[in-house]
Amino acid sequence: MFVLLSVAFLGGLVTYFWKAEAAMYEPWVPDPNSRLFAQRPLPKPIPSSFLSHPEYELPLRTRGRDIVDQNGKRFKLSSVNWYGASDELFIPGGLDVQHRSQIASTIRSLGFNSVRLPYSDELVMTDPPVMPHLLTANPDLIGLRAMDILEKCVEALTDEGIAVIVNNHITTATWCCGADPCDAGWANDHLGPLCRVRQTEEEWIEHWEDVMKRFVDNPLVIGADLRNEVRGVWGTMSWERWATAAERAGNALLKINPKWLIVVGGTESGNDLTGVARRPIKLDVENRVVYSAHVYAWSGWGSMEGRYSKRSYPSFVKAMRTNWAYLVEGNEAPVWIGEFGAPDTPATGDANYWQNLMRYLKSIDADFGYWAINPRKPKENEKESYSIVEDDWITPVLDYRMKDMTELMRVSL
Numbered sequence: 001m002f003v004l005l006s007v008a009f010l011g012g013l014v015t016y017f018w019k020a021e022a023a024m025y026e027p028w029v030p031d032p033n034s035r036l037f038a039q040r041p042l043p044k045p046i047p048s049s050f051l052s053h054p055e056y057e058l059p060l061r062t063r064g065r066d067i068v069d070q071n072g073k074r075f076k077l078s079s080v081n082w083y084g085a086s087d088e089l090f091i092p093g094g095l096d097v098q099h100r101s102q103i104a105s106t107i108r109s110l111g112f113n114s115v116r117l118p119y120s121d122e123l124v125m126t127d128p129p130v131m132p133h134l135l136t137a138n139p140d141l142i143g144l145r146a147m148d149i150l151e152k153c154v155e156a157l158t159d160e161g162i163a164v165i166v167n168n169h170i171t172t173a174t175w176c177c178g179a180d181p182c183d184a185g186w187a188n189d190h191l192g193p194l195c196r197v198r199q200t201e202e203e204w205i206e207h208w209e210d211v212m213k214r215f216v217d218n219p220l221v222i223g224a225d226l227r228n229e230v231r232g233v234w235g236t237m238s239w240e241r242w243a244t245a246a247e248r249a250g251n252a253l254l255k256i257n258p259k260w261l262i263v264v265g266g267t268e269s270g271n272d273l274t275g276v277a278r279r280p281i282k283l284d285v286e287n288r289v290v291y292s293a294h295v296y297a298w299s300g301w302g303s304m305e306g307r308y309s310k311r312s313y314p315s316f317v318k319a320m321r322t323n324w325a326y327l328v329e330g331n332e333a334p335v336w337i338g339e340f341g342a343p344d345t346p347a348t349g350d351a352n353y354w355q356n357l358m359r360y361l362k363s364i365d366a367d368f369g370y371w372a373i374n375p376r377k378p379k380e381n382e383k384e385s386y387s388i389v390e391d392d393w394i395t396p397v398l399d400y401r402m403k404d405m406t407e408l409m410r411v412s413l
Contacts, residue, residue: 052161239275
């Protein structure tokens with residue numbers, strides 16, 4: 001009898017979890033407010049939210065939880081990621097579809113005042129020539145190498161009044177991030193011949209210097225996001241090890257330009273900033289450290305309460321406060337949510353994560369960076385379900401995501 005009861009109990013438990021998991025993948029029906037938003041023109045961007053507005057006096061610095069200008073006026077990062085230079089084609093996406101100045105104009109028209117622009121170390125190491133068919137909408141770039149094209153894209157953004165934070169995304173030029181230990185941190189020389197693209201910590205810093213020296217005289221290049229989603233092998237990267245390397249890199253860059261902000265992401269694929277409480281980043285120039293966290297629907301895996309797609313709002317908020325938001329709510333340091341995103345046709349779990357995240361980010365008036373503007377992924381030209389523009393790089397996707405981000409841009413505590 002005991003065996004039968006045990007089998008029945010275990011069978012019921014498996015069935016419960018299977019149904020709960022299946023429910024996360026059921027299609028989500030947009031709420032009435034999202035449907036109404038899609039029927040109206042996108043609100044105009046707020047001119048005073050851009051650093052090119054005369055109200056701002058550069059350079060920026062940090063003060064408590066905020067990024068501020070020289071007069072103490074807050075500059076809220078309302079950012080979008082423009083990827084591609086970290087991938088196999090070595091250039092930001094869309095240069096075969098629209099001129100870079102048009103892409104910058106599109107980004108501004110959506111209301112984003114800043115861009116996170118990723119690159120790979122392989123790009124810096126090889127600085128390869130770029131195939132002309134990838135630049136058909138930018139004929140003046142044909143014949144240039146990848147580093148020069150990256151610089152021209154930055155100039156297009158800043159000419160549009162958009163601030164730029166450069167991001168070292170990955171070592172090997174490829175889509176990030178998988179289980180490859182060669183790209184799980186900033187240096188991989190300890191892995192020997194296992195890695196096709198190898199670099200030491202010193203070389204990683206030198207690559208940063210090579211990139212950022214190009215932007216010393218561009219005041220709207222405001223900072224360096226030192227490394228994307230540091231994780232080590234299966235989450236083994238210690239905060240102390242990463243913090244020490246981040247300080248070395250940050251101080252090297254501040255010797256080139258002491259005005260830059262230095263962005264330091266969390267460990268565990270960007271989710272975990274708990275180590276800051278015991279070991280904050282200390283740089284040679286004060287008030288330059290901005291922390292960064294990444295929050296996706298699949299984040300939170302491995303914990304007792306499961307992925308964020310499954311969490312109730314109280315459970316989600318508890319995780320945010322534990323991982324990074326204690327720094328914001330305690331007015332200790334700025335935290336930029338440098339990556340988050342959701343698909344254009346979300347399942348119930350995606351929508352649950354998104355609604356919880358937006359509700360919380362609005363409640364604390366958070367700095368944010370959406371992943372991503374790109375309608376297509378590099379290499380295979382696969383459709384990017386997280387994109388917020390159509391394939392023409394002009395037409396906005398007016399759905400629940402732009403509705404909430406437009407509201408978040410306008411939050412002011």
